Amino acid sequence: MDVPTYLVLADxxxxxxxAEPAGARVPSEHELxxxxxxxxxxxxxxxxxxxxxxxxxxxxxxxTFVSRRYDMTxxxxxxxxxxxxxxxxxxxxxxxxxxxxxxxxxxxxGNGVDVLxxxxxxxxxxxxxxxxxxxxxxxxxxxxxxxxxxxxxxFTALEQAYGLRPQRHALRxxxxxxxxxxxxxxxxxxxxxxxxxASRTDSERTGRTVEVTHSWLRADxxxxxxxxxx
Amino acid sequence: MDVPTYLVLADxxxxxxxAEPAGARVPSEHELxxxxxxxxxxxxxxxxxxxxxxxxxxxxxxxTFVSRRYDMTxxxxxxxxxxxxxxxxxxxxxxxxxxxxxxxxxxxxGNGVDVLxxxxxxxxxxxxxxxxxxxxxxxxxxxxxxxxxxxxxxFTALEQAYGLRPQRHALRxxxxxxxxxxxxxxxxxxxxxxxxxASRTDSERTGRTVEVTHSWLRADxxxxxxxxxx
DNA sequence: TAGTGGTCTAGACCACTGC
DNA sequence: CAGTGGTCTAGACCACTAC
Numbered sequence: 327m328d329v330p331t332y333l334v335l336a337d338x339x340x341x342x343x344x345a346e347p348a349g350a351r352v353p354s355e356h357e358l359x360x361x362x363x364x365x366x367x368x369x370x371x372x373x374x375x376x377x378x379x380x381x382x383x384x385x386x387x388x389x390t391f392v393s394r395r396y397d398m399t400x401x402x403x404x405x406x407x408x409x410x411x412x413x414x415x416x417x418x419x420x421x422x423x424x425x426x427x428x429x430x431x432x433x434x435x436g437n438g439v440d441v442l443x444x445x446x447x448x449x450x451x452x453x454x455x456x457x458x459x460x461x462x463x464x465x466x467x468x469x470x471x472x473x474x475x476x477x478x479x480x481f482t483a484l485e486q487a488y489g490l491r492p493q494r495h496a497l498r499x500x501x502x503x504x505x506x507x508x509x510x511x512x513x514x515x516x517x518x519x520x521x522x523x524a525s526r527t528d529s530e531r532t533g534r535t536v537e538v539t540h541s542w543l544r545a546d547x548x549x550x551x552x553x554x555x556x
Numbered sequence: 557m558d559v560p561t562y563l564v565l566a567d568x569x570x571x572x573x574x575a576e577p578a579g580a581r582v583p584s585e586h587e588l589x590x591x592x593x594x595x596x597x598x599x600x601x602x603x604x605x606x607x608x609x610x611x612x613x614x615x616x617x618x619x620t621f622v623s624r625r626y627d628m629t630x631x632x633x634x635x636x637x638x639x640x641x642x643x644x645x646x647x648x649x650x651x652x653x654x655x656x657x658x659x660x661x662x663x664x665x666g667n668g669v670d671v672l673x674x675x676x677x678x679x680x681x682x683x684x685x686x687x688x689x690x691x692x693x694x695x696x697x698x699x700x701x702x703x704x705x706x707x708x709x710x711f712t713a714l715e716q717a718y719g720l721r722p723q724r725h726a727l728r729x730x731x732x733x734x735x736x737x738x739x740x741x742x743x744x745x746x747x748x749x750x751x752x753x754a755s756r757t758d759s760e761r762t763g764r765t766v767e768v769t770h771s772w773l774r775a776d777x778x779x780x781x782x783x784x785x786x
Numbered sequence: 787t788a789g790t791g792g793t794c795t796a797g798a799c800c801a802c803t804g805c
Numbered sequence: 806c807a808g809t810g811g812t813c814t815a816g817a818c819c820a821c822t823a824c
Contacts, residue, residue, distance in 0.1 A: 330793060333746075354809060365795045370810085378747055386810045387802035402632050402784040499782040501731070516563075517608055552729040552782045554632040560812060584790060595814050600791085616791045617821035 331364055332371035339372060340381050348394040348417065348451050352382050355390075380546050394451070398521060398548040401555075405496040405525040407479055408543065412450050421448045423474065424457075427507070431461040432538045434526050440464040444480075447511060456543040457511045466490065466529065466536050484527065484536060491530035492537075498524045499552065501545055508542045519545040561594055562601035569602060570611050573622050578647065578681050582612050582620040610776050624681070628751060628778040631785075635726040635755040637709055638773065642680050651678045653704065654687075657737065661691040662768045664756050670694040674710075677741060686773040687741045696720065696759065696766050714757065714766060721760035722767075728754045729782065731775055738772045749775040 335358070343352065353361065358369035373390055376382045383393040396411050409419040426445035435441060442464045448456040460480065462470065467488055477483040484492040504512070504520045514520075520542045527537040565588070573582065583591065588599035603620055606612045613623040626641050642649040656675035665671060672694045678686040690710065692700065697718055707713040714722040734742070734750040744750075750772045757767040 332793075356809080365797095367796095368794060371793080373810095375747075384810065385803080387808085388804070389809060400782070400784070402786070496784045498784060501780065517605075550731065550780075550782075552630070554630070554726045554728060554782075554784075556632070556725075562812075586790080595816095597815095598813060601812080603791090614791060615822080617789085618823070619790060 332368050332375065335362060335364070335369065335372035336375040336379075340376060340379065343376075343381060343392050346392045348392055350392040352390040352392060383546065393546070395547060395549050396450075397551050398523075398543060399551045399553055400496045400499050400523060401553045402496060404494050405523060405541075407481060408448060408450075408456060408541075408548070409479060411548075417451050419448065419450055421446050421479070423471070424511075426459065426511070429459065434535050434538045435461060435463050436535065442467065442470065444470070446480075450547060453547075454512050455547050456541060457508060458539055458541045460537050460539040462537045463534065466532065466534070480537070480539075481527070484529075489531065490536055492527045493530055494525055494527045496523060496525045498522075499550060501550060504542060512542070512544065514544070521545050521548050521550045562598050562605065565592060565594070565599065565602035566605040566609075570606060570609065573606075573611060576622045578622055578624040580622040582622060584619060613776065623776070625777060625779050626680075627781050628753075628773060629781045629783055630726045630729050630753060631783045632726060634724050635753060635771075637711065638678060638680075638686060638771075638778070639709060641778075647681050649678065649680055651676050651709070653701070654741075656689065656741070659689060662754075664765050664768045665691060665693050666765065672697065672700065674700070676710075680777060683777075684742050685777050686771060687738060688769055688771045690767050690769040692767045693764065696762065696764070710767070710769075711757070714759075719761065720766055722757045723760055724755055724757045726753060726755045728752075729780060731780060734772060742772070742774065744774070751775050751778050751780045 355366055355370045355373060358372070359366040362369065373382060373384070377384060380393060380395050382390050384390045394417065396415055396417065398408060398411060399406055409421065412419040424445050424447050428443050431441045442462045444460040444462060446458045447454055467484070470483070473483055473487045474480065477486060481492060481494065484490045500522050501519055502522050504514055504518065508520060523541045525539050526535055528534065529536045585596055585600045585603060588602070589596040592599065603612060603614070607614060610623060610625050612620050614620045624647065626645055626647065628638060628641060629636055639649040639651065654675050654677050658673050661671045661673070672692045674690040674692060676688045677684055697714070700713070703713055703717045704710065707716065711722060711724065714720045730752050731749055732752050734744055734748065738750060753771045755769050756765055758764065759766045
């Protein structure tokens with residue numbers, strides 16, 4: 327036997343699943359083993375392989391499901407909105423504001439500025455997929471908590487509700503192990519990596535920095551692509 | 557049992573290995589199983605875990621060895637040399653020119669320019685770790701094959717041997733599955749991802765593009781960090 | 787040739803999820 | 806509650822590497 331059984335199975339499954347929509351149920355390990363007359367561990371190895379290939383995602387106790395990956399393209403000039411990326415690819419995206427610890431703010435907002443901390447969680451295709459912590463200059467965004475739900479994203483709120491002419495710049499990006507708070511917020515299984523992106527939004531109108539945001543995105547759901555062309 | 561056996565073993569091993577140098581031998585699966593009185597598959601699961609954490613690397617038939625990871629920081633202005641990164645972290649780095657297919661060149665070099673194709677392989681800590689394909693404007697680098705071995709890198713050759721005042725710009729970076737040619741060149745096992753970086757080097761002296769390079773780096777050996785600050 | 791990691795079988799018990 | 810994925814055992818044969 328040249329190609330191992332589990333890889334034959336994995337390739338075959340991947341091919342079959344290509345036609346399925348994200349979230350579709352994949353046969354369970356026991357069922358797969360029965361169907362193909364192999365040991366459960368062999369069927370499991372095939373699913374392990376597909377999980378590594380980011381084709382499926384598992385939820386203990388509930389099952390294995392087709393997964394999709396979105397290309398998150400970051401450029402120095404702007405950090406593209408994740409919700410745009412997801413919706414453009416036909417997925418569903420929504421965000422909600424959550425409580426969280428008040429963390430020390432980065433220094434980009436300026437000294438002595440009163441800082442508002444905002445924690446948000448993003449849902450993609452019905453799953454918690456990312457979280458963000460934003461630090462904002464309080465005086466530039468009065469009543470933000472009430473204004474935010476009326477807009478698609480924080481960025482459009484800054485634009486439309488406050489007329490700040492926001493300019494978003496990406497600062498730094500890397501793929502890393504999630505900090506404990508993020509792991510808990512997103513309920514990440516072991517071994518899940520995240521894409522970390524730091525960005526800053528300046529206001530063209532006031533000439534000040536409005537917002538600094540740290541984003542953590544499940545790396546199995548988002549693929550980091552960096553475009554550095556000027 | 558709260559924490560599974562294989563994780564206890566993995567954490568313990570990781571702690572022990574932290575003091576070992578890159579390349580140090582790790583106990584084999586059979587030996588680990590015997591030492592800790594567990595099944596071989598349990599010992600194997602622990603090593604699987606450490607491989608995913610990029611703490612060890614396996615070579616079938618020869619053993620498991622301590623691995624190290626280097627941060628490859630890319631900025632829009634310049635793509636830092638991998639050999640600098642490795643040597644600064646105390647690792648060993650060398651490059652060699654190899655034969656390879658002549659591939660269609662990107663269009664950045666200009667129309668009608670005679671193009672020289674250069675394939676190089678990089679060795680890190682004694683292992684093939686990356687490969688590069690460069691397209692160069694032939695007329696700007698006469699006798700490059702003879703000049704190259706006298707320099708640390710292609711970049712310094714352009715600088716010192718040809719006085720081109722080179723300026724390197726990173727263009728694009730992503731983490732992806734290796735193309736078959738790269739998989740073969742680097743003898744990559746299944747499931748190994750690579751960091752792909754496209755960069756362009758312009759000559760300040762001539763005002764022309766000297767070189768376009770595509771680099772593929774083992775993602776288990778190099779961690780992509782992107783710094784987008786101006 | 788001896789030892790390594792890679793694959794595979796036939797079981798078993800568990801924690802967790804959804805109904 | 807039944808079904809899911811997660812862990813674990815005790816075996817086995819194989820391809821590959823180093824000596």
